[in-house]
Amino acid sequence: MHSNVNEKKIITILGATGSIGRSTIDVISKSPDLFNVHAVTANKNAAALAQVAKKVGAKKAVIADELKAGELEPALAGTGIIIEAGQDAISRVAGEKVDLVIAAIMGFAGLRPILAALEQGINIAIANKEPLVAAGEMITALAKEKGCTLIPVDSEHNAIFQVFEKHNIKQIDRLILTASGGPFLRWSKEEIQKATPEKAIEHPTWSMGAKISVDSATLMNKALEIIEAAHLFNMPAEKIDVVIHPQSIVHSIVSYKDGSMLSQMGASDMRTPIALALGWPHRLDNGGNVLDIATLTEGNGLTFEKPDTDKYPSLNYAYKCLELGQAACITLNAANEVAVARFLNHEIAFGDIMRCVTHSIDKLYPELVTSGVCDKNNLKTVEDIEKLDTIVRRATNNFIDSSCIPPA
Numbered sequence: 001m002h003s004n005v006n007e008k009k010i011i012t013i014l015g016a017t018g019s020i021g022r023s024t025i026d027v028i029s030k031s032p033d034l035f036n037v038h039a040v041t042a043n044k045n046a047a048a049l050a051q052v053a054k055k056v057g058a059k060k061a062v063i064a065d066e067l068k069a070g071e072l073e074p075a076l077a078g079t080g081i082i083i084e085a086g087q088d089a090i091s092r093v094a095g096e097k098v099d100l101v102i103a104a105i106m107g108f109a110g111l112r113p114i115l116a117a118l119e120q121g122i123n124i125a126i127a128n129k130e131p132l133v134a135a136g137e138m139i140t141a142l143a144k145e146k147g148c149t150l151i152p153v154d155s156e157h158n159a160i161f162q163v164f165e166k167h168n169i170k171q172i173d174r175l176i177l178t179a180s181g182g183p184f185l186r187w188s189k190e191e192i193q194k195a196t197p198e199k200a201i202e203h204p205t206w207s208m209g210a211k212i213s214v215d216s217a218t219l220m221n222k223a224l225e226i227i228e229a230a231h232l233f234n235m236p237a238e239k240i241d242v243v244i245h246p247q248s249i250v251h252s253i254v255s256y257k258d259g260s261m262l263s264q265m266g267a268s269d270m271r272t273p274i275a276l277a278l279g280w281p282h283r284l285d286n287g288g289n290v291l292d293i294a295t296l297t298e299g300n301g302l303t304f305e306k307p308d309t310d311k312y313p314s315l316n317y318a319y320k321c322l323e324l325g326q327a328a329c330i331t332l333n334a335a336n337e338v339a340v341a342r343f344l345n346h347e348i349a350f351g352d353i354m355r356c357v358t359h360s361i362d363k364l365y366p367e368l369v370t371s372g373v374c375d376k377n378n379l380k381t382v383e384d385i386e387k388l389d390t391i392v393r394r395a396t397n398n399f400i401d402s403s404c405i406p407p408a
């Protein structure tokens, strides 16, 4: 742990070209004396990776898609930045000695790099929620074994992290995750079914990557966050609630048995939780963007309401999957990742995303249990987890190809 606030931290940014990655770069660029960047990574976007690598003066630029390495070479010529390529290279670099890894890859693909960093005893600022959903026990157990801290970047979990009294854990009544409700909060059930990708990624309060924006519109994001919270804070499902808070100012609440409700508030700007994670255990100057609380006046104030689980069944599936166990959580996440990708590709309708998710848990999961694929003893290694993820992805693609009519 850095005891001195002025000590330089060496960091690696996984997913540096994405929404969280770029916000991270924005935060560190305001405190250039406090950070050195060892490596930045991306999937396919070579031009953007070269640009961010130069901007932060990274030692290494690593691209998952080997075919794109050729594009990186001319873009980084003469800079001295070392280029590496391939999915394995990302995990290898994630395990190279630094003070903090920022896990901001989108999706399940971020699992191996997270495990690689933890294996080397590196603390992680974790935004990448899908690996926590699919392999939460494995990640938190490894972090504990290696003495690493997982600092949540997801704004809700980051808020809880800030007001979570470990010494009073038995006095915690519940964790209350706040949800904006997404772009379709006031739409009818029928209108939502036909929403386009363009509408789904227009988030009312947050600016985010495409996949998480769609997840916010289905409330699957909150479903994934329920599972994420259960693992990060070791809380049973029945102690985790969700409340709709359209203004996204109160970022989550820990409710204690003495009646105290502790929350963290702030503008809807990911740079605040990112700054907390980068600076932890100290706080950074984030260059402004402090909420002017006096503007939250009557008619423009803070509201809270119960989620409509009839319109948004995803929340019920999170609780169900936590009860069923890890195989169900892997199934839920993989089906959702496939469905969202195909929706963003205009291949299925918005309403089909939840059809895929419900099919995966109500039909596919019981079949996989019967065939023995979901047996606990078959989920001991990362290879086992990846195998089940692949099976569900294939089955979900088949379900889409056989039963979904592409939108007009």
Ligand SMILES: NC(=O)c1ccc[n+]([C@@H]2O[C@H](COP(=O)([O-])OP(=O)(O)OC[C@H]3O[C@@H](n4cnc5c(N)ncnc54)[C@H](OP(=O)(O)O)[C@@H]3O)[C@@H](O)[C@H]2O)c1
Residues within 6 Å of the ligand: 014, 015, 016, 017, 018, 019, 020, 021, 041, 042, 043, 044, 045, 046, 048, 064, 090, 103, 104, 105, 106, 107, 109, 127, 128, 129, 130, 153, 154, 155, 206, 207, 208, 209, 210, 211, 212, 270
């Ligand atoms: N955005 C937010 O405000 C927010 C808030 C809370 C939590 N999160 C979580 O943070 C994670 C990242 O979200 P985001 O919105 O920043 O996503 P994003 O904008 O789509 O960026 C994703 C990043 O991951 C890289 N990537 C994608 N697939 C990869 C793969 N197979 N292998 C290696 N790298 C890969 C992308 O590279 P290319 O650019 O080359 O595609 C990009 O750098 C997600 O798990 C999300 O749920 C995001």
